[in-house]
Amino acid sequence: MRHDAHGYWLDEAEAAEPLPALEGAHDCDVLIVGGGYTGLWTAWHLSRIEPDARVVLLESGRCGEGPSGRNGGFVNAMWFSLPSMRERFGDGPALEVARASERSVEQIGRFCEEQEVDAWYRAGGYLQVSSAEANDGAWDRAAAACRELGEPEAVQPLDASQVAEHCRSPRFRGGALYRANASVQPARLARGLRDRVAAAGVQVRERSRVTRLAAGPSGCVAATASGQVRARSCVLALGGATGARGSPLRGRLTVSSSHVALTEPVPELLEEIGWTGGECISDSRHLIHYMRTTPDGRIAFGWGGGKIACGARLGGRTEFDPEVVGQIIASLREFFPGLAGRRITHAWGGPIDVAPTHLPTIRSLPGPGRAWGAYGYTGNGVGPSQMIGRTLASLALDRRDEESRLALIDPELARVPTGLPGWLGGNAIREAVVRKEAAEAVGAPPHPVSRGVAAIPELIGIQIGR
Ligand SMILES: Cc1cc2nc3c(=O)[nH]c(=O)nc-3n(C[C@H](O)[C@H](O)[C@H](O)COP(=O)(O)OP(=O)(O)OC[C@H]3O[C@@H](n4cnc5c(N)ncnc54)[C@H](O)[C@@H]3O)c2cc1C
Numbered sequence: 335m336r337h338d339a340h341g342y343w344l345d346e347a348e349a350a351e352p353l354p355a356l357e358g359a360h361d362c363d364v365l366i367v368g369g370g371y372t373g374l375w376t377a378w379h380l381s382r383i384e385p386d387a388r389v390v391l392l393e394s395g396r397c398g399e400g401p402s403g404r405n406g407g408f409v410n411a412m413w414f415s416l417p418s419m420r421e422r423f424g425d426g427p428a429l430e431v432a433r434a435s436e437r438s439v440e441q442i443g444r445f446c447e448e449q450e451v452d453a454w455y456r457a458g459g460y461l462q463v464s465s466a467e468a469n470d471g472a473w474d475r476a477a478a479a480c481r482e483l484g485e486p487e488a489v490q491p492l493d494a495s496q497v498a499e500h501c502r503s504p505r506f507r508g509g510a511l512y513r514a515n516a517s518v519q520p521a522r523l524a525r526g527l528r529d530r531v532a533a534a535g536v537q538v539r540e541r542s543r544v545t546r547l548a549a550g551p552s553g554c555v556a557a558t559a560s561g562q563v564r565a566r567s568c569v570l571a572l573g574g575a576t577g578a579r580g581s582p583l584r585g586r587l588t589v590s591s592s593h594v595a596l597t598e599p600v601p602e603l604l605e606e607i608g609w610t611g612g613e614c615i616s617d618s619r620h621l622i623h624y625m626r627t628t629p630d631g632r633i634a635f636g637w638g639g640g641k642i643a644c645g646a647r648l649g650g651r652t653e654f655d656p657e658v659v660g661q662i663i664a665s666l667r668e669f670f671p672g673l674a675g676r677r678i679t680h681a682w683g684g685p686i687d688v689a690p691t692h693l694p695t696i697r698s699l700p701g702p703g704r705a706w707g708a709y710g711y712t713g714n715g716v717g718p719s720q721m722i723g724r725t726l727a728s729l730a731l732d733r734r735d736e737e738s739r740l741a742l743i744d745p746e747l748a749r750v751p752t753g754l755p756g757w758l759g760g761n762a763i764r765e766a767v768v769r770k771e772a773a774e775a776v777g778a779p780p781h782p783v784s785r786g787v788a789a790i791p792e793l794i795g796i797q798i799g800r
Pocket of ligand 1: 369370393395398400401402405542545573591594682683712714
């Protein structure tokens, strides 16, 4: 098995020529820092809605080589977040976000088609299953909210035999099918986006890490080792690095991690268990197991239970964690016993930007300037980042349109502990949730200490489930 930080998708995607680094001093209208999906979609939308705008995108490494090129490739809408969005924003704004997120899934497909980006986009639906009695009916609130708000088709509850029509696993119980979903090869999407954005005239500069950013009433100035950009407005799309020391948004998110293992091609097993419709599947734990197939019949199987990052250190165990990958492979074989004797070929991981609301968040940066940060996808950024990029493009251009009024802009947010207390406390809570969910998986009552510690986040206003 090849276990590294970058994983299979980036290797499989066609190698891209690096783009030049920033050199010298430049002026522009909009500066984007970060070349993952959020930064790239923002740049793409800017190039569409204001083709004459001068846009510079600075990426510290290569575009799409962070989580955007390494994720599970689930392109989800946000219907499963409708209940919590109703509570936070009210019915109308919550419904607007959910509908916009569904359009986002469709528009990613349209982009791939129109721009001839072969990102393996396949609209196969998202199946949320229960893998433990404690999680049975985890989708009921989402299904009820969709019904009550006039979108009964968005989530369709299924009994165990209906779930088995999509995929048979001894761990699956009942579930629900969400219509708005697709899967992609994430690195192909990121590279295709980067190339289309550069071709549209955005100045994309790779290996250009921003080391200093100042935002004032007349604009923003960003500095890299070899250059400087002055801009009228600025978008920070840094993923997990949003929480780094010195970031204006430190204390607004926790950085955890997720890891994936990939099998060799097993198309005959997929036929045998009836998993041929391209469905993305997850269970309903807080620390979810998620799984999808590839066109050559592999299973990619991930777990959202990786360790919490220590401050700004996003490398290390958020990217490479043999202990967590060992647990993932054991779970993969439990979910699909037909894999006995079959090879696991790759494993990798990456940081997850977790918002206290569990929702993508756009936040105005402190100070008088026109600057925003976007983060907090909490493991669900592939679909929503297209929509968030559209909103950021409107905000950066100071447009007062429907997109610039999304309820995800400047919500009330609890602060999260940072530094050593955040790391120690976060990992203690993670450990308690892992233990609680391991007990529930075998139908045993969780230890009261695990249950108590696992409940702490909710007590201090931090949501850990959808
Ligand atoms: C293993 C794994 C599985 C996942 N599975 C899924 C899934 O199936 N579906 C889903 O919806 N989501 C999934 N996610 C989450 C998803 O990948 C993210 O939500 C999404 O990629 C976020 O995109 P982003 O552009 O906001 O951040 P990122 O992809 O993290 O991009 C941020 C970029 O900013 C750059 N940067 C940071 N600091 C600086 C600086 N100072 N100067 C310049 N550049 C900087 C980084 O190098 C990086 O390229 C998964 C994540 C992981 C790690």
